[in-house]
Amino acid sequence: MGKTLFDKIWDSHVITDLGNGFVLLHIDRLLLHDMSGGKSLKEAIEKGYPPSQPRLIYGTPDHTMSTKPGRTEHTHPPGLPLIKSMRETTSAYGIKLFDLGQDGQGIVHVMGPEQGLTLPGTTLVCGDSHTSTHGGLGALAFGIGSSELVHVIATQTMVQRKPKRMRASFEGKLLPGVTAKDMILHLIGELGTAAGTGFSVEYAGSAVRALPAEARLTLCNLTIEMGARTGMVAPDDTTYEYLNGRDYAPKGAMWDRAVAHWRTLPSDPDAEFDREHTIDMKNVAPQITWGTSPEHVIAVDRAIPDPGTGPEEKRGAWEAALKYQGLEPGKPIEGTKVDWVFIGSCTNSRLSDLRAAAEIVKGRHKAEHVTAWVVPGSVRIKSEAEAEGLDRVFTEAGFEWREPGCSMCLASNGERVPPGQRSVSTSNRNFVGRQGPGARTHLASPAMAAAAAIKGAIADVRKI
Amino acid sequence: MDKFTKVTGVAAPLMRQNVDTDLIIRIERLVDNVTREGLGPYAFEQIRFKPDGSEDPDCVFNQKPYRDAPIILSRENFGCGSSREGAVWALKGMGIKAVIAPYFGDIFNNNCFQNGLLPVALPIHEIEQLADEMKASPGNARVTVDLENCQVISPTGRTIPFQVDARRQHAMLNGLDDIALTMSRRDEIEAWQTSDKSARPWVWL
Numbered sequence: 001m002g003k004t005l006f007d008k009i010w011d012s013h014v015i016t017d018l019g020n021g022f023v024l025l026h027i028d029r030l031l032l033h034d035m036s037g038g039k040s041l042k043e044a045i046e047k048g049y050p051p052s053q054p055r056l057i058y059g060t061p062d063h064t065m066s067t068k069p070g071r072t073e074h075t076h077p078p079g080l081p082l083i084k085s086m087r088e089t090t091s092a093y094g095i096k097l098f099d100l101g102q103d104g105q106g107i108v109h110v111m112g113p114e115q116g117l118t119l120p121g122t123t124l125v126c127g128d129s130h131t132s133t134h135g136g137l138g139a140l141a142f143g144i145g146s147s148e149l150v151h152v153i154a155t156q157t158m159v160q161r162k163p164k165r166m167r168a169s170f171e172g173k174l175l176p177g178v179t180a181k182d183m184i185l186h187l188i189g190e191l192g193t194a195a196g197t198g199f200s201v202e203y204a205g206s207a208v209r210a211l212p213a214e215a216r217l218t219l220c221n222l223t224i225e226m227g228a229r230t231g232m233v234a235p236d237d238t239t240y241e242y243l244n245g246r247d248y249a250p251k252g253a254m255w256d257r258a259v260a261h262w263r264t265l266p267s268d269p270d271a272e273f274d275r276e277h278t279i280d281m282k283n284v285a286p287q288i289t290w291g292t293s294p295e296h297v298i299a300v301d302r303a304i305p306d307p308g309t310g311p312e313e314k315r316g317a318w319e320a321a322l323k324y325q326g327l328e329p330g331k332p333i334e335g336t337k338v339d340w341v342f343i344g345s346c347t348n349s350r351l352s353d354l355r356a357a358a359e360i361v362k363g364r365h366k367a368e369h370v371t372a373w374v375v376p377g378s379v380r381i382k383s384e385a386e387a388e389g390l391d392r393v394f395t396e397a398g399f400e401w402r403e404p405g406c407s408m409c410l411a412s413n414g415e416r417v418p419p420g421q422r423s424v425s426t427s428n429r430n431f432v433g434r435q436g437p438g439a440r441t442h443l444a445s446p447a448m449a450a451a452a453a454i455k456g457a458i459a460d461v462r463k464i
Numbered sequence: 465m466d467k468f469t470k471v472t473g474v475a476a477p478l479m480r481q482n483v484d485t486d487l488i489i490r491i492e493r494l495v496d497n498v499t500r501e502g503l504g505p506y507a508f509e510q511i512r513f514k515p516d517g518s519e520d521p522d523c524v525f526n527q528k529p530y531r532d533a534p535i536i537l538s539r540e541n542f543g544c545g546s547s548r549e550g551a552v553w554a555l556k557g558m559g560i561k562a563v564i565a566p567y568f569g570d571i572f573n574n575n576c577f578q579n580g581l582l583p584v585a586l587p588i589h590e591i592e593q594l595a596d597e598m599k600a601s602p603g604n605a606r607v608t609v610d611l612e613n614c615q616v617i618s619p620t621g622r623t624i625p626f627q628v629d630a631r632r633q634h635a636m637l638n639g640l641d642d643i644a645l646t647m648s649r650r651d652e653i654e655a656w657q658t659s660d661k662s663a664r665p666w667v668w669l
Contacts, residue, residue, distance in 0.1 A: 020629055022631050063491075079472050081497065127547060163570075193482055194540060419515065458560055
């Protein structure tokens with residue numbers, strides 16, 4: 001029987017079988033950010049376990065740094081001790097830190113692919129659940145907790161149990177207004193937030209093959225929102241074109257050797273999956289979430305669901321979500337007044353995302369009552385966008401053009417949607433209080449978020 | 465790591481699905497200079513407290529028999545979402561020793577086993593019955609979670625078995641963490657790395 005992409009990478013990284021279903025797995029890349037990077041390095045060192053492979057560890061501050069234009073590490077003082085500790089601990093062991101203001105700094109899941117640190121066939125971990133993003137380039141990537149982080153620092157390995165395999169195949173062409181974000185939200189809506197628990201997911205099918213590399217990163221980013229830690233897309237020519245020439249990607253003859261290896265990675269035709277799910281792209285429209293879980297999602301032209309007609313076991317959750325969100329069942333979601341628009345996060349802050357939003361915004365102006373932010377994913381994306389004039393498209397339309405970081409996706413740097421206010425956000429979680437206590441979040445694609453800013457309400461991007 | 469063998473006490477029914485780690489602990493509490501042990505007062509703050517800071521009497525953790533419960537009963541997908549280990553520290557900080565739910569977020573589940581907090585997976589009908597038995601005898605009912613024998617004992621004395629990985633059970637019962645065990649395999653790790661450096665030199669920067 002053939003092997004899946006996941007099994008090929010997993011099996012080749014097993015150092016030893018520990019019994020009872022557990023193995024010791026080699027980790028090729030450890031990425032650190034400011035929330036847990038400095039603290040975990042310090043903990044490992046204090047326990048007597050200095051980094052065993054510092055050249056496989058890379059860091060950048062993103063979570064607690066202000067994204068205010070002209071920011072410094074002092075702009076949001078609570079983040080200062082975290083960045084200082086990250087600097088001290090990384091420099092003591094020669095770990096590369098893409099520091100504030102330097103080329104390379106950005107959201108950790110933007111930085112890895114952008115720098116060519118994320119490579120097909122590698123194992124990559126980070127103390128963040130959206131580490132699944134890196135699977136878009138064919139890496140086996142997953143988020144871990146702080147204790148596991150210390151284990152990786154100390155040993156460059158993890159004690160892991162192999163998950164089951166799921167394949168989600170998207171077949172057909174993307175309809176107008178539909179993006180990778182809509183594909184993954186649609187899938188989560190169909191399967192629910194826990195369908196992937198205990199699984200690794202491979203995204204396949206003609207629609208995925210046709211996606212550019214950045215869109216594949218978006219697709220894999222939300223894998224954890226259906227419960228799976230790992231989501232991946234098999235590497236192909238699109239992947240290699242994206243990676244070729246990037247700072248840390250192999251060069252010359254080494255590049256050719258790497259590509260030859262990567263071409264052996266895709267799942268064999270007779271590989272078996274524990275679960276298969278197929279999505280017909282004809283059924284995928286631009287999506288918007290209505291509730292407080294990513295599975296609370298509908299096509300933008302649909303009505304807000306009625307808990308009375310929903311599945312019985314979800315009735316209570318739906319009622320609570322509608323109450324928190326201040327929404328009435330049965331009404332169209334389109335036209336719901338919006339106060340904030342956030343374009344950014346490890347889901348949707350790459351150059352292609354900013355271009356898609358700018359295309360909607362160009363020549364228009366945001367609604368007066370809306371506060372609209374654009375937070376590029378990295379220093380490099382910011383400067384590339386500025387070279388194309390995207391910053392002016394946004395600022396002329398009344399948007400704020402900010403510095404790179406996680407910002408209002410999780411509000412860990414104090415940048416919050418005020419209580420009771422409604423936001424359309426290109427981020428990944430619409431949990432209660434995620435964007436600030438009492439904030440009401442609707443997840444959508446960058447173009448949909450841009451459309452909401454222009455209309456001042458949830459809008460159907462296809463009508464703009 | 466703290467050992468876990470057995471706990472007997474009140475089980476608080478937080479009967480909702482998808483209790484995410486953002487709900488368990490807000491991210492800014494992990495930015496502020498709060499120690500791991502000091503996170504307890506902030507656990508579930510969004511449902512324990514009203515916006516004015518007063519206790520919300522509707523929240524189970526503010527209701528008399530459940531206030532200091534060492535066990536939580538919940539519905540599907542407890543601990544989903546963010547990987548923040550602070551969620552486990554906050555639960556421990558509020559005195560929680562075990563959480564019983566049909567299943568857990570994968571990363572949260574792993575984080576629990578790194579900290580001596582036991583996640584127990586039981587079918588939802590068993591959890592609903594445990595919640596009913598708790599409510600039927602408020603103030604007196606107690607649940608026991610016994611890791612050595614892998615069983616939960618309900619307030620009425622029913623014994624409900626649960627499953628746990630033998631490796632993790634052993635580590636929890638003895639308070640072992642993985643690092644020391646892995647360090648003892650240093651030679652195997654280095655041998656793997658040496659061989660990988662010639663097979664995939666581009667990975668080794």
